Structure formats: structure tokens, C-alpha cells
Amino acid sequence: MQEHVARDLLCEIGxxxxxxxxxxxxxxxxxxxxDGSTILLTPTGICKGFMQPHDLVKVSLSGEVLEAGKRASSELPMYLTIYKHRPEVRGVVHAHPVYATxxxxxxTPVPNGILPEVEVFLGEVPTAPYALTGTQAFGDVLVPYLAEHQVLLLQNHGALALGPDLFTAYYRMETLDHYxxxxxxxxxLGELQRLTDAQVQELLDLKARMGLPDRRHAPNSPINKGG
Ligand SMILES: [Zn+2]
Incomplete structure (x- = not known):
């Protein structure tokens, strides 16, 4: 993606x-x-609703800030961990949405088998364990979940969404909080009505026809391992 386009998109998402x-x-x-060696990241200490394109910070995938005088988000170690473990991911959104948080x-686990939109576009939403914000540990606790999931809750913190592009990651965050x-x-109002196993399977088949990865029942999922 061209850098000036990426800067505009990040401001719009903010x-x-x-x-x-x-x-x-x-x-x-x-x-x-x-590109293969650099990312663009929001800066620390600024309201994301009022960012300007020049506020964004270019950082190498080895963690070096490439623009003098700028300070990247303190969550840089988490981003580097995600991009290292998910080479196809091109957009990442971390937020503290009211309802998901x-x-x-x-x-409280986010249930599956309720809404078609969630089955198809989010899949299973696990909760990663708590770790101190801004540390390498905050990235390390995500690693067991990264291979199998697009969207995670972060215990006592917020939520994280990944995507093949920035807007897909953002929309996944919106969908999660809306859900x-x-x-x-x-x-x-009352009890949740669950879809039947056959109805869920229909949705997973639809997802496969759409070419979306089915990570919900992946054998290596920490949820399926009881983690
Ligand atoms: Zn946070």
C-alpha cells in the first residue's frame, strides 16, 4: 500500500x-x-479521533522508529509480534470497545452459534490472558492464539482484530462490539436462541465457498485445548 494512502486510512479509522x-x-x-520491512503505527499519547496523516509513525519490522522525533505507540512490541507470526496480516486494530470490553x-466468553454474521466473519473469539500493557509479555500472551484467530478479547483490557487489510481488521472490531x-x-429480554449444529454447518460451508478461513474448529485452538 502506498504510504500516503495508508496514512489517510489510519486517520479515517481513528x-x-x-x-x-x-x-x-x-x-x-x-x-x-x-511493505515487507516496514509498518505504519499510531503515535503514543494522541486522541485517535483527531489524528493527522503526519502524526503516524513509520517503524521497521525490527522495531526501529524510522522518523526522527516521533514516538510510536507503546504497544509496538505487540504489533511486531503479530506481524512476525502472521505474515499475511496487513492491518491490526486494538481498541477498548465498551461492550466487548x-x-x-x-x-464472559463470546458465544458462537447465535448470529450468521459472526459465524462467517469472526469465527471463534477467544480471550487472551492478562499481561501488562506496553511490554513484550503483552505480545507473547497472544502467540498461542494468533495462528487460529482473527479477533480476540484481551482479559481486563479490550479487544484485538487482524485482517488482510486495515479496513477488514477495523470492520471485524466493529462487528465484535456490535455483537x-x-x-x-x-x-x-431472555434466553439466547442457538442455531442448530446443522445450521452452523451450513454457515461454515458458506464460509468455505467464500474462501474465508475456517478457524473456528481448528484442532490447535487454545479453546479446543481448554486453555
Ligand atoms: Zn489497550
């Missing part, structure tokens, strides 16, 4: 994420891959 309350104040961070801070809001509203 505006949308702030408007939808996926982040507040200077929370959250987003990035995209520019409510699940993450209560240890979590629906679940909370539904639970106020």
Missing part, C-alpha cells in the same frame, strides 16, 4: 473508532503493513 466509542481519550492503537473484564451489544440487549 475518526470512526472514536465516533463509535471503540476508543476514548488517547486509548487504542492501529497499524498496517507498508465488558465481556473481557468479566471473563456484544446485541448479546447484552438480548440477555435483558
Amino acid at each position: 475518526r470512526r473508532a472514536y465516533a463509535r466509542r471503540l476508543v476514548s481519550a488517547s486509548e487504542g492503537n492501529f497499524s498496517c503493513r507498508l 465488558a465481556f473481557a473484564i468479566t471473563g 456484544c451489544q446485541m448479546l447484552l440487549a438480548a440477555r435483558a
Whole structure:
């Protein structure tokens, strides 16, 4: 992706994420891959709803900030870990969405087998264990989940979405939070109605025909291992 296009897209995603309350104040961070050796990352200490293209920070995949005087997000180690383990990922969105984070801070699993949209576009959403923000450990705890999942909750913290491009990652974050809001509203009304195994299988077959990876029942999933 051309650098000036990537800078504009990151600013646009910042505006949308702030408007939808996926982040507040200077929370959250987003990035995209520019080429085989560099990424573009949001800066630290700035509200993502008001970023300008020149605010974004170019960083090498070895972690070197390539623009003098700029400070990249403190979550840089997490981004480097993700891009190293998922070479096809080109966009990453980390946010603190109100409804999804409510699940993450209560240890409430995000259920599958409820909504077709979620089955097809998100798959299983595991919760990665807590780690201190801004540390290598914050990236390391994600590693067991990265091979099999596109979207994760982060225990007592927020959520993470990956995609083959920046907007796909962003839309996955939107879908996750929208779904979590629906679940909370539904639970106020009564019990959730689950799709049957046959109906879920139909959706997984549809997903396969669309060429989307089926990671929901992957044998190496930490969820399937009980982790
Ligand atoms: Zn965060």
C-alpha cells in the first residue's frame, strides 16, 4: 500500500473508532503493513479521533522508529509480534470497545452459534490472558492464539482484530462490539436462541465457498485445548 494512502486510512479509522466509542481519550492503537520491512503505527499519547496523516509513525519490522522525533505507540512490541507470526496480516486494530470490553473484564466468553454474521466473519473469539500493557509479555500472551484467530478479547483490557487489510481488521472490531451489544440487549429480554449444529454447518460451508478461513474448529485452538 502506498504510504500516503495508508496514512489517510489510519486517520479515517481513528475518526470512526472514536465516533463509535471503540476508543476514548488517547486509548487504542492501529497499524498496517507498508511493505515487507516496514509498518505504519499510531503515535503514543494522541486522541485517535483527531489524528493527522503526519502524526503516524513509520517503524521497521525490527522495531526501529524510522522518523526522527516521533514516538510510536507503546504497544509496538505487540504489533511486531503479530506481524512476525502472521505474515499475511496487513492491518491490526486494538481498541477498548465498551461492550466487548465488558465481556473481557468479566471473563464472559463470546458465544458462537447465535448470529450468521459472526459465524462467517469472526469465527471463534477467544480471550487472551492478562499481561501488562506496553511490554513484550503483552505480545507473547497472544502467540498461542494468533495462528487460529482473527479477533480476540484481551482479559481486563479490550479487544484485538487482524485482517488482510486495515479496513477488514477495523470492520471485524466493529462487528465484535456490535455483537456484544446485541448479546447484552438480548440477555435483558431472555434466553439466547442457538442455531442448530446443522445450521452452523451450513454457515461454515458458506464460509468455505467464500474462501474465508475456517478457524473456528481448528484442532490447535487454545479453546479446543481448554486453555
Ligand atoms: Zn489497550
